[in-house]
Amino acid sequence: MxxxxxxxxxxxxxxxxxxxxxxxxxxxxxxxxxxxxxxxxxxxxxxxxxxxxxxxxxxxxxHDPRRRTAQLRAARLSARIHLVAYLAGSLLMLGIWLAVGLGGGAWYFWPVWPILGWGIGVVGHVIPVMAHVRS
Known part of the structure; x- marks a missing residue:
C-alpha cells in the first residue's frame, strides 16, 4: 500500500x-x-x-514546555470557576436565609454549614493549583 x-x-x-x-x-x-x-x-x-x-x-x-503551560492554564481556570461558583452559591444561600428570616422570623444561620463545607473543598482545590503555579 x-x-x-x-x-x-x-x-x-x-x-x-x-x-x-x-x-x-x-x-x-x-x-x-x-x-x-x-x-x-x-x-x-x-x-x-x-x-x-x-x-x-x-x-x-x-516534556514539551507548551504542554505544561497549557496544563497550568487549565488548572488555574478550573480553580477560578470553582471559586466563582462557590461565591455565587454562598450569596444565593445567604439570600435565601435572609428571605426566610424576614418572612418567617427564623434567624438560625444555617448557611454556615454548606458554606463551610464547600469552602473546604474550594481551598483543597485552589491551594494545590497555586502551589504548582508558583513552582
Missing amino acids: PDIRAGDRERERTATDLGQALAQGYLPMAEYEDRLGRAFAANSTGELDTLVADLPVARLRH
Whole structure:
C-alpha cells in the first residue's frame, strides 16, 4: 500500500517534534537542520515518519514546555470557576436565609454549614493549583 500524502499539518507536527528533539538534546544543530529541510520537502507521511523514527517522540511531546503551560492554564481556570461558583452559591444561600428570616422570623444561620463545607473543598482545590503555579 503506498504512503499517504503528507499535508502541512503533518509536516508542521514533524518539525515541532524535531525542534523539541533539538531543544532537549537529542539532535545536534546540523542534523536538526538537515532533518527539518527534509521534513518540509517530504511528500508522504512515510518520509516524515522516518525522520523521527529514532527519536523518543512520546517523551519529547510529554516534556514539551507548551504542554505544561497549557496544563497550568487549565488548572488555574478550573480553580477560578470553582471559586466563582462557590461565591455565587454562598450569596444565593445567604439570600435565601435572609428571605426566610424576614418572612418567617427564623434567624438560625444555617448557611454556615454548606458554606463551610464547600469552602473546604474550594481551598483543597485552589491551594494545590497555586502551589504548582508558583513552582
